[in-house]
Amino acid sequence: MQNNPENDDKQDIAPSKTQRKKDMHALQEIGEQLVELDQKKLNEFDLPEILMDAIKQARTMQKHGARRRQMQYIGKLMRNIDVLPIQEKLNSWHQASLHQTAKLHQLERWRERLLTDEHALTEFAQKYPTADLQHLRLLIRNAQKEKAADKPPKSFRLLFQALQATITET
Structure with missing residues (x-):
């Protein structure tokens, strides 16, 4: 051959x-x-x-x-x-979704830390100097009281929203 x-x-x-x-x-x-x-x-x-x-x-x-x-x-x-533009757009949407999920997880971690660790608010204030600490302290206190009294988690949700507003503005 x-x-x-x-x-x-x-x-x-x-x-x-x-x-x-x-x-x-x-x-x-x-x-x-x-x-x-x-x-x-x-x-x-x-x-x-x-x-x-x-x-x-x-x-x-x-x-x-x-x-x-x-x-x-x-x-x-x-x-x-041509599937390349389709794949690129799908990938960008997927990445945006992953980024959004990671951001929500970060907010959840901050909220949990603020509710359980008394030094977490100081750390949060250093990382995000524009935060309204007085409002956050009030929400943390109210959320802890709600949890102890088995009340609906209104302040718990408000704390999440306040954290979200603070973190997204920086």
Whole structure:
């Protein structure tokens, strides 16, 4: 057998069957993300009408086999469009969601620390000098009293909102 350089070049250019399947699965996953979006966000994409119709149909399907076939069809339709801008927008929304979740967790941690640790307010004041410490002290005291008396957590919620306002303004 001789090595033919022309055959080697053709083999390098054509993707393997495994790679083609991976690409198709990736398109299907993007399609699944599009199906899960609400209509307002979906309209932000400039998708072909046939793809929008397929996505709308997939939303109504309950049976697993039918939905799976529909998702494959959506993946097939997505081969004909540029998916890079779609993927970038989905990723940016996901990152924004992760950032928002992290911010809420930070607020929760501050609220818990302020309610349990007496030195936490001093630390909070150093980190956020624009904070209204008198108002925060009042909310902390009221939230602790509410918890001790098994009352509704009104001040607990107000403390969260006050922390949120303080942290976002800095």
